[in-house]
Amino acid sequence: MSSALATPPAGGYFDAALQTQAIRLLPADYLATDQPVALVTLLGSCVAACLYDPLLGLGGMNHFMLPGGDVNDASSARYGVNAMELLINDLLKRGARRQRLQAKVFGGGNVLSGFHSHPIGTRNADFVLDYLDAEKIPVIAKDLGDNQARKVAFFVQSGRSLVRRLPATRDGVVDAERALYGRLARAPAAGSVELF
Secondary structure (H helix, E strand, C coil): CCCCCCCCCCCEEEECCCCEEEEECCCCCEEEECCCCEEEEEECCCEEEEEEECCCCEEEEECECECCCCCCCCCCCCEHHHHHHHHHHHHHHCCCCHHHCEEEEEECCCCCCCCCCCCHHHHHHHHHHHHHHHCCCCEEEEEECCCCCEEEEEECCCCCEEEEECCCCCHHHHHHHHHHHHHHHHCCCCCCCCCC
C-alpha cells in the first residue's frame, strides 16, 4: 500500500485504479521526483523514457513527440534530445549517479495511417534506444513499436512500471495526434502543448 503525500503535487491526483497519488504527463512534459507517486501518460507515436536510480529511489519520466532536437529551443521537451537531457540533468541535480541510472522505454507506436516510409513512431523508438546506448544507460524493459497506443504508469521510487495497450481502433488518440502534429507544423517551437 502506497503512503499518501502530505499535499498532492501540482497536476497530481489520486489514481483509484493504481491506489496511489499520480501525476499525469502530457506531450513535451518531463518530471523527476523522489516522492511516492506514479507518473502516468498516454502514448501513441510519442515515447516516454522512464529513468531511475534504484539506490536513491529517485526517478522520472519524459514524454517526447519528435526525435532529434532543436538547438534554438533546448528547453523544449517535445524533442527527444532535449527531453532526455532535461530529465537526466534534473535527476543528477537531485543526487542520482549517471552510472546507476536504469531505463524503461515505452511508446513509438505507428498509430497514424498514411506514414509508411519510416513513420514517426519508429523514428522515436529508434532514437531513444540509440540515445540510451550512446549514454551507456541500460534499458531494462521496453515496449516499443506496433500500431497500438499505450497507457503507462511508472512508480519512481521502485522503478516498477505498468503498461496497458489500448485497442488499435482508439480514435481519440489518433485524432489527438493528428491535430497535434498539424499544430506543430504551423506553430513555433516555443510554448506548451496540451492534448487532453
